[in-house]
Amino acid sequence: MTHAFVSVRELTKEYPVVTGFLGKKATLTAVSDISFDIGEGKTFGLVGESGSGKTTTARMILGAEPATSGSVKIDGKPLMNEKGRVDPVLRRMMQPVLQDPYTSLSPRMCVGHIIDEPLRTQKLLSGERALAQRVSELLDMVGLPQDAARRYPNELSGGQRQRVAIARAIAPKPRFLVLDEPVSALDVSIQAQILNLLKDLQSEFKLTYLLISHDLSVVSFMSDAIGVMYLGRFMEIGPKDEVLRRSSHPYTMILKSAASTDEGAALPISGEIPSPLSPPSGCPFHTRCPFSQQICATTQPELEAGPAGQFSACHFAKDIRAGKPAGTCATLATGAMGR
Ligand SMILES: Nc1ncnc2c1ncn2[C@@H]1O[C@H](COP(=O)(O)OP(=O)(O)OP(=O)(O)O)[C@@H](O)[C@H]1O
Ligand SMILES: [Mg+2]
Structure with a gap:
């Protein structure tokens, strides 16, 4: 049996909201009692219309949003430690890739810096040569030319920007990627290239994926299991x-x-x-x-x-x-x- 690398149990998120002219308080249940496992190296596809709670689920799994109730375990360990904080070891194991490479990449940073920033800030690698070497490897891995390192996001196409976002995400050698609508902002012809790249990286590095999409064909192409x-x-x-x-x-x-x-x-x-x-x-x-x-x-x-x-x-x-x-x-x- 495949080891459950990600284990989500009875996850629920309620938001207190204020409604109407009278400012009445109400509770919006964005996610209700969600449970699933993802085997190591596998892809779980989350599909549903806008507002169905996909991103909220992803944010709770990444520890970016506290759950109202329920639990998440990664590699057998609780996501939240006793202090109610995201376990720092687990935090390093996961990386998000978001829908819109136009807004998720800093426009003032060159691609080389965008990619090596997580390595610098998390002190995973030091020395300019070692960093440049790693950026060069990562550009190769995601199918970008070496000279892309000196370019800026606005000089790249949408597909190239998403390749940069993927390079940045895999730079710290994560084991789990949360892909929230990773191809929705791209032309259909480019979507397949990015999905194939994600598949190749998955098999090369045994990555586990939570893939979110409103598009059933995307989820169908990528996933082992679907919710x-x-x-x-x-x-x-x-x-x-x-x-x-x-x-x-x-x-x-x-x-x-x-x-x-x-x-x-x-x-x-x-x-x-x-x-x-x-x-x-x-x-x-x-x-x-x-x-x-x-x-x-x-x-x-x-x-x-x-x-x-x-x-x-x-x-x-x-x-x-x-x-x-x-x-x-x-x-x-x-x-x-x-x-
Ligand atoms: N911070 C918040 N406060 C109040 N309600 C929220 C908040 N974040 C999300 N919601 C609500 O929770 C529900 C689920 O939102 P969510 O973004 O998870 O859906 P989604 O499936 O990702 O949708 P989309 O396909 O449009 O990205 C929606 O009704 C949304 O309005
Ligand atoms: Mg969403």
């Missing part, structure tokens, strides 16, 4: 092939349908995501689910195990899995998305 989030909760989670080929939650099916180029595959989704300040009763997805039944409005389904390691929070998961023409699930089971 589908909606309004801060997992709707479905499990091995990639189970979640994508034998989906047992209507929300996963709708995301697949939206990503499909096959016109006949379209499943309808209506309305906007409800406000996380007043989430629907019962199943959080029921207000937009084309197959919603009475029970869905009243009772929140728990994540229940399917036969092959996947968990689904749908009252009708068994019927969907069985392809049984039970009630309205017949359409789901036999429809275009039942492939």
Whole structure:
């Protein structure tokens, strides 16, 4: 069995917020009771629409945001030490790569300095020659020419900037990268190059990835396991092939349908995501689910195990899995998305 390098348990984040003209206090639950493991050298893909809680989950795992409750362990050790601070050894093991290389790279620093800054500030390497040597190796690793070291971010293309961000992230030899929408700001043709680079680096250095994307095709290309989030909760989670080929939650099916180029595959989704300040009763997805039944409005389904390691929070998961023409699930089971 693969060693769980990252272990997340019942992670929840509530934000106190002030709403409306009267300044009423309320609680916004951004992430609710999220649990998953990532095996060493594996990729866990977190997918869901805007506002579903993906970045909040990532920030808690990086220790950038305190969790309201729940725990994170990296390499078997609690992320937070007894003093309530992020364990410094674990902090060094993880690095984020963010969506927008235009804003995440300092415009006044040349690329060489951007890349060696974490090595200098964390005193991981000293001496100008050693630093220049390491920058040169890192530029090679991410497929940038050596003269890029003297250039500034505004002289580079979006894809090149993301390569710089990746070089900076791997400079301190981390074991775990949190990739939050790493290719969303890039042209589609460049996206594949960056994703392939990330895959190559992963296999070369046995890196573990948490990959966040609203794009199912990105998550599908990269991940070993997938968690589908909606309004801060997992709707479905499990091995990639189970979640994508034998989906047992209507929300996963709708995301697949939206990503499909096959016109006949379209499943309808209506309305906007409800406000996380007043989430629907019962199943959080029921207000937009084309197959919603009475029970869905009243009772929140728990994540229940399917036969092959996947968990689904749908009252009708068994019927969907069985392809049984039970009630309205017949359409789901036999429809275009039942492939
Ligand atoms: N500091 C904060 N205070 C209050 N609410 C917050 C805060 N940060 C995030 N939220 C809310 O938490 C919810 C989840 O936000 P989050 O950024 O995690 O979503 P996301 O899935 O990353 O979305 P996107 O795809 O747009 O990046 C949203 O409703 C957001 O408005
Ligand atoms: Mg986000």
